[in-house]
Amino acid sequence: MSTPILNVTDLSKTFGGLKAVDALTFAVEQGETLGLIGPNGSGKTTVLNILTAAFPSDAGRVTFDGNEIAGMPAYRVCRAGIARTFQLVRPLKGMSVADNVLVGRIYGAAAEPIAPARKKVRELLDLVGLGGRAEMPVDALTYIDQKRVELARALAADPKLLLLDEWLAGLNPTELEAGITLVRSLKGRGLAIILVEHVMHAVRSLCDRCIVLTAGRCIAEGSPEAVLTNAEVKRAYLGDDGA
Amino acid sequence: MRAELAAILEESRKKPALLIGLGVLLALAIAMPFSVNNYVLSFFNNMLGFVVMATSWMLFSGTTKYISLATAAFFGLGAYLVAGLGEFLLYPVLIVVVGLSGFLVALVVGLSTLRLSGVYFTIFTFGLTELVRQIVTWYQVKVLGSVGSYIFIESTAADIYWRMLILAIVLYCVGFLLLRSRIGLALNAIGADETVAKHSGINVMGVKLGVFALTSVFMTLTGAIMAPRWTYIDPPIAFNVIASFEVLIMALLGGVGRLWGPIVGVVPMLLVSEYLSTRFPNYFTILLGLAFMAIVYHIPGGILGVIETYWRKRRAPRP
Amino acid sequence: MLLFDALLGGLVLGGLYALIATGLNLQYGVARIMNLSYGEFVILGSFVAYGFSAQLEMSPLWAFLVIVPIGFATSWLIYRYLMLPLVRRAPNLDALEADSILATFGLLFVMQGTFFAVMGGNIFGYSYLAFPFEIFGSKIAANRSLAFVVATVMALVLWALLRYTRPGTAIRALAVDPVSAGLVAIDVPRYAALAFATGGALVAAAGVLVSMFLSFTSAGGVIFTTKALIVVIMGGVGNVMGGFVAAILLGLAESLGGFLIDPGLTLAINFLIFIIVLLWRPKGLFGAR
Ligand SMILES: Nc1ncnc2c1ncn2[C@@H]1O[C@H](COP(=O)(O)OP(=O)(O)O)[C@@H](O)[C@H]1O
Ligand SMILES: [Mg+2]
Numbered sequence: 001m002s003t004p005i006l007n008v009t010d011l012s013k014t015f016g017g018l019k020a021v022d023a024l025t026f027a028v029e030q031g032e033t034l035g036l037i038g039p040n041g042s043g044k045t046t047v048l049n050i051l052t053a054a055f056p057s058d059a060g061r062v063t064f065d066g067n068e069i070a071g072m073p074a075y076r077v078c079r080a081g082i083a084r085t086f087q088l089v090r091p092l093k094g095m096s097v098a099d100n101v102l103v104g105r106i107y108g109a110a111a112e113p114i115a116p117a118r119k120k121v122r123e124l125l126d127l128v129g130l131g132g133r134a135e136m137p138v139d140a141l142t143y144i145d146q147k148r149v150e151l152a153r154a155l156a157a158d159p160k161l162l163l164l165d166e167w168l169a170g171l172n173p174t175e176l177e178a179g180i181t182l183v184r185s186l187k188g189r190g191l192a193i194i195l196v197e198h199v200m201h202a203v204r205s206l207c208d209r210c211i212v213l214t215a216g217r218c219i220a221e222g223s224p225e226a227v228l229t230n231a232e233v234k235r236a237y238l239g240d241d242g243a
Numbered sequence: 244m245r246a247e248l249a250a251i252l253e254e255s256r257k258k259p260a261l262l263i264g265l266g267v268l269l270a271l272a273i274a275m276p277f278s279v280n281n282y283v284l285s286f287f288n289n290m291l292g293f294v295v296m297a298t299s300w301m302l303f304s305g306t307t308k309y310i311s312l313a314t315a316a317f318f319g320l321g322a323y324l325v326a327g328l329g330e331f332l333l334y335p336v337l338i339v340v341v342g343l344s345g346f347l348v349a350l351v352v353g354l355s356t357l358r359l360s361g362v363y364f365t366i367f368t369f370g371l372t373e374l375v376r377q378i379v380t381w382y383q384v385k386v387l388g389s390v391g392s393y394i395f396i397e398s399t400a401a402d403i404y405w406r407m408l409i410l411a412i413v414l415y416c417v418g419f420l421l422l423r424s425r426i427g428l429a430l431n432a433i434g435a436d437e438t439v440a441k442h443s444g445i446n447v448m449g450v451k452l453g454v455f456a457l458t459s460v461f462m463t464l465t466g467a468i469m470a471p472r473w474t475y476i477d478p479p480i481a482f483n484v485i486a487s488f489e490v491l492i493m494a495l496l497g498g499v500g501r502l503w504g505p506i507v508g509v510v511p512m513l514l515v516s517e518y519l520s521t522r523f524p525n526y527f528t529i530l531l532g533l534a535f536m537a538i539v540y541h542i543p544g545g546i547l548g549v550i551e552t553y554w555r556k557r558r559a560p561r562p
Numbered sequence: 563m564l565l566f567d568a569l570l571g572g573l574v575l576g577g578l579y580a581l582i583a584t585g586l587n588l589q590y591g592v593a594r595i596m597n598l599s600y601g602e603f604v605i606l607g608s609f610v611a612y613g614f615s616a617q618l619e620m621s622p623l624w625a626f627l628v629i630v631p632i633g634f635a636t637s638w639l640i641y642r643y644l645m646l647p648l649v650r651r652a653p654n655l656d657a658l659e660a661d662s663i664l665a666t667f668g669l670l671f672v673m674q675g676t677f678f679a680v681m682g683g684n685i686f687g688y689s690y691l692a693f694p695f696e697i698f699g700s701k702i703a704a705n706r707s708l709a710f711v712v713a714t715v716m717a718l719v720l721w722a723l724l725r726y727t728r729p730g731t732a733i734r735a736l737a738v739d740p741v742s743a744g745l746v747a748i749d750v751p752r753y754a755a756l757a758f759a760t761g762g763a764l765v766a767a768a769g770v771l772v773s774m775f776l777s778f779t780s781a782g783g784v785i786f787t788t789k790a791l792i793v794v795i796m797g798g799v800g801n802v803m804g805g806f807v808a809a810i811l812l813g814l815a816e817s818l819g820g821f822l823i824d825p826g827l828t829l830a831i832n833f834l835i836f837i838i839v840l841l842w843r844p845k846g847l848f849g850a851r
Binding site: 308310312355356358359360361362363365366367369370373374377378380381384385484485488491495525526527528529530531532533535536539540543 | 596598644647656659660661663664665667668669670671672673674675676678679784785787788791792795824826827828829830833836837840841844
């Protein structure tokens with residue numbers, strides 16, 4: 001087996017007495033899609049935030065591609081090859097759809113000059129299904145289309161690891177199938193993905209492996225099937241008396 | 244940058260009319276002092292000064308939304324440095340020294356405040372004019388023994404005009420290239436959402452600091468070039484908070500986020516304020532404040548914003 | 563003994579800064595409005611006190627009767643008719659911050675221009691209780707001591723109001739989290755207006771006290787705004803106790819700096835402290851790192 005692209009050991013983060021992440025250890029292999037699931041408030045987004053250096057962890061180590069993440073500013077992390085989307089979409093309002101993606105292209109790991117970057121941006125917009133809307137202001141798009149812009153922006157960076165924070169949430173059934181197909185096509189390119197998701201159908205069909213968080217701790221790890229039928233996981237999701 | 248230049252050359256070759264138009268305009272601008280009286284020339288000097296300061300303001304604050312209220316601090320710094328050093332240095336050396344000083348002051352201000360949210364920066368710049376003024380006053384009282392300085396550089400209004408014209412042209416070229424380059428994209432991204440910008444690989448602090456310092460150089464140089472208009476300056480002349488305010492009004496009136504915005508705002512604003520300050524000298528500040536609030540509430544996108552919306556609406560119904 | 567005088571003077575000054583900053587904390591920490599015209603209310607209070615003392619030859623303390631309602635009402639109107647539209651149109655807190663900075667910057671010039679138009683550009687001051695008063699073997703002017711005592715009483719009253727009344731509780735809830743406050747049926751715009759207006763009344767009253775021992779000009783508001791902002795940020799936005807400590811610190815630094823270095827550099831000293839605090843603890847002396 002190859003060495004993992006991401007190694008997380010004993011990661012902890014406390015917010016004013018609340019343990020959001022608690023001694024978490026996991027790894028992501030090259031080209032692997034890891035599902036990160038758990039009830040709301042279990043610390044999934046916090047993990048992504050630490051991985052992208054949005055804020056430092058209190059304890060633990062994160063190494064990506066052989067380098068320590070701790071102490072790196074967020075923009076270096078992105079240039080090193082980790083790109084993300086946000087749970088609540090954050091388009092760059094006031095800029096065009098194409099410019100949103102262009103930012104990711106010229107400043108991300110790809111670091112391309114503007115002219116060739118523009119060509120790549122077209123390709124990416126076609127890929128996420130926004131081909132005809134490149135010059136529209138991003139504000140004019142629907143919420144779902146803004147999510148697509150965000151994915152294109154993340155992909156434009158040419159990341160080695162892509163962090164998707166509930167990217168499939170809020171899609172209707174047809175859009176969901178299209179979204180799943182899109183993410184699956186990314187897997188084919190050898191990209192490693194951490195998929196934070198509540199849509200279990202998507203988790204089943206996309207993830208190679210899953211870890212389950214509750215209250216910042218990992219309570220189960222394994223194949224999606226095994227994890228989702230695990231009794232403790234059911235209890236974590238449904239509550240003690242819910243089953 | 245070279246690819247950018249090539250693209251611009253390519254583009255301009257396709258628009259000979261634009262190129263010729265710009266050339267004629269430039270020739271007219273250079274020849275202007277020969278055909279007007281001193282009163283008009285002084286108005287144009289004023290205008291160029293405000294164009295440079297408002298455009299500099301727009302390039303940083305308009306794009307990033309980090310509102311700077313310190314234009315007068317840099318202007319005053321430049322003016323005072325000329326008053327203090329004018330006798331000792333050759334003019335070109337003087338200009339370099341002044342520019343560097345503005346750069347350094349901006350770096351110190353930026354390093355201590357630009358890492359934080361925009362409010363801290365604004366607050367700091369809000370007090371900066373008063374701060375620099377206090378330090379200069381203190382220095383003059385303690386070390387030199389008197390407040391105020393004579394300016395020993397002899398410059399005619401036309402000299403000042405040509406120098407300001409050069410500064411304005413340089414600024415427009417720099418601004419044009421900057422906004423079209425990757426830095427321009429980064430500035431807009433920072434203004435839209437700084438968190439996204441940094442997670443997209445933009446060295447947010449570096450861009451902010453660099454552009455703030457660069458634009459501050461232009462503000463400082465404006466003060467330096469304009470200083471010889473007065474033969475004597477004291478802190479209230481050099482560090483005039485109203486000037487920061489006027490620059491802000493002009494930039495917002497024209498429309499932020501566009502290189503041409505400030506120039507669109509400067510001319511009407513100067514004409515109006517010329518009228519108001521002679522007609523109602525005692526109520527000038529009040530009227531200025533009211534005018535500014537009217538802009539903030541009713542045309543937050545500025546004149547260019549209004550025009551754009553109008554065009555979009557006119558074009559929209561067509562199939 | 564001179565050093566001790568300076569310390570005592572700094573303490574008194576700090577007490578007044580604390581009062582001024584508390585008002586700003588109500589406006590910025592609770593109502594979320596960054597008010598750059600804040601210091602103009604200090605000048606307004608000072609002018610009214612000047613009117614009572616120099617013109618009517620009464621005690622400047624009578625000015626409270628006029629200035630507290632005026633400060634409250636004007637600020638309430640400003641919030642209701644100038645700020646609330648900005649709150650409504652702002653897509654997020656950053657946009658509101660930018661808009662309120664711009665609008666109140668305009669307001670600053672309207673108020674300052676009015677002061678100039680009505681009162682002119684002279685330096686104003688009057689003499690009230692201008693005799694020394696001995697305390698711990700050190701002399702301090704009676705007017706300063708009185709100002710300090712009144713400021714302390716006002717701070718205590720405000721504290722009690724915030725602590726023990728229903729509106730006070732609502733305001734405190736708003737300071738912590740306006741969204742959740744809305745969810746528990748607190749009328750957010752109403753209490754934000756109340757907080758903003760209370761801040762305005764407080765700062766105008768502080769202007770009366772300040773004028774008892776400091777001279778002032780029509781253009782003097784900017785300095786008070788700057789100092790209040792520095793104190794609020796050093797103490798941590800919304801943190802009244804933190805602001806209190808920061809204000810005392812600033813008053814002491816200013817007074818000692820004036821004594822040891824030069825009285826002409828007080829603002830420079832304030833800014834120096836501000837920079838150090840910002841670099842060392844960006845969220846304020848008592849904020850989380
Ligand atoms: N920046 C923050 N400050 C304070 N608390 C936070 C912050 N971010 C997250 N939290 C808290 O940490 C816990 C985990 O949140 P989060 O990682 O967003 O959960 P999830 O993404 O799994 O729903 C929650 O209780 C949340 O309130
Ligand atoms: Mg989450």
